[in-house]
Amino acid sequence: MSTPTDFLLWVRGPGFDIALVIFILGAIIRLMEVLVLGRKPDYADPRNGELGPGVRTLFTRTLPEPGSFKRSPFTVVGGYVWHVGFLLSLLFFVPHIELFHGILGLRWPGLPSNLVDAAAAVTIVTLIAVLISRLNHPVKRYLSGPEDYLTWLVTFLPMLTGYLAYHRMINPYPLVLGIHILSVELLMVVFPFTKLMHAFTFIIARWYNGAMAGRRGVQS
């Protein structure tokens, strides 16, 4: 790796392949494990259907529960802001859409780069704020382990390096773009083995809660 271009070519070539293999294999194996393991059969007569409440809970649990909002508004608002900003940056920045098109063959309209840039800036600031809150709040700090800090770091780095790359704050550009892609590869490698899997498992969990409540005829 004698030049920044060589570095960029490695992270876009073999580096990306390695990360993609670990990410896809890891995530699908873990999901399949959960799904195949299943649950004990429930022999009781269902009082109600599972489908409606299951689907409804997928959406209702996405909204903040009023009690938690009153107790810790910062955690709720901060959490929403950075999740939305992260997804906007990931899914609606045109170079990212080109990447998804290259991998999945799907393409969708992008947002103006300036708008994505603003969303990324807000996300970065919010991620720093939620980390400070985690470190300062005695209960949050008590509940946090190494995995929480690791997942914060691997989420934060792609945002930070992406911002640096977009604004070309490190020269030459192939170097900063390479660092950005490498940080995303780190996220992809860590993803299946940490709580980051919630990006997929939240669907199963929310569906299950709603479906079980529906089956028992109680409010979910």
Place this chain on the structure above:
Amino acid sequence: MADELKRFTQTLGESLRERGVSRRGFLKFCTATASMMALPPSMVPAVAAALEQARRPSVIWLSFQECTGCTESLTRSHSPTVESLIFDHISLDYHHTLQAAAGEAAEAAREAAMQENEGKYLVVVDGSIPLANPGFSTIAGVSNLQMLEETVAGAAAVIAVGTCAAFGGLPHAKPNPTGAVAVSDIVHNKPVVNVSGCPPIPTVITGVLAHFLTFGALPELDALGRPMVFFGQSIHDRCYRRPFYDKGLFAESFDDEGARKGWCLYRLGCKGPMTYNACATTKWNQGTSWPVESGHGCLGCSEPNFWDTGGFYNALSIPESDITRSVGVLAAAGVAVGAAAGVLHRSKRANAAAKHEKVTIDDLDKTS
């Protein structure tokens, strides 16, 4: 002979006046050169005075694994201009494409120039040097490596013209069958300036020569050995289509509405964001146009390994391998392995349930 001697001892000022270049034309050139080299306006008289008095530097031009595109670019790009006269002014003692002499006479010219100007001559190289086998590229039976090492030994500096000489270029592209390397991979004890590009912009080479004539030294270089004044900014940063990138307006094919409206060419594979060169500002053919202005994305030709950056028409953000196929294979493998693991877990759970021994209160009494 007398004419030849006169040419040799002439200063640049005398040479230009003889060719009918007015004082005004010469100063215009000096101003443009000073501004290109990012020198303050107060330096213009100094540039003019130094260039006026400059003596013909001896230049030995070595062509190795190349296509002659660089020479074409530099010698035929314009109708006669001050730039080309500057080029004319140098004593090009050896250039096997341009010189009249051939065979032993040509090699004798090179050796004579080296002896007469020991320590003062400039070596310009276009083309890469094959290391896998010296026989892959020879001139008069001398391998490129040997000729470069011999010629550079007494040189003041080396200018690697074109991406092949600067970074290996096309011959260096995978799988690099000739083991091609750049000049800077071989020359370590002399200053090397990389004027990359496929081909490089003529103004850049004359700019470097003018700098050398003016200051007797080479210009400030970037991390890749390229003159900072020409390669300090990226194509993307200076591109007149940049506002469309910022607004998210992209051409999606070469003949769609976006292409007709002049929108950003990122999605069509433009490598402008990673490419450092002066095309967007100096343009080509006397400022007529440049690739992006003519509707085609930048190929990134002034960057190392630009042939291997994953397809000229693929967006910069797309990884190189055939990932679409591998995603399907990977997903299938993941489902298979995951299902197998799930089945194993199920049997483990069933075994555990089967082996589970129930404990009664009596058993607990016994143990306590």
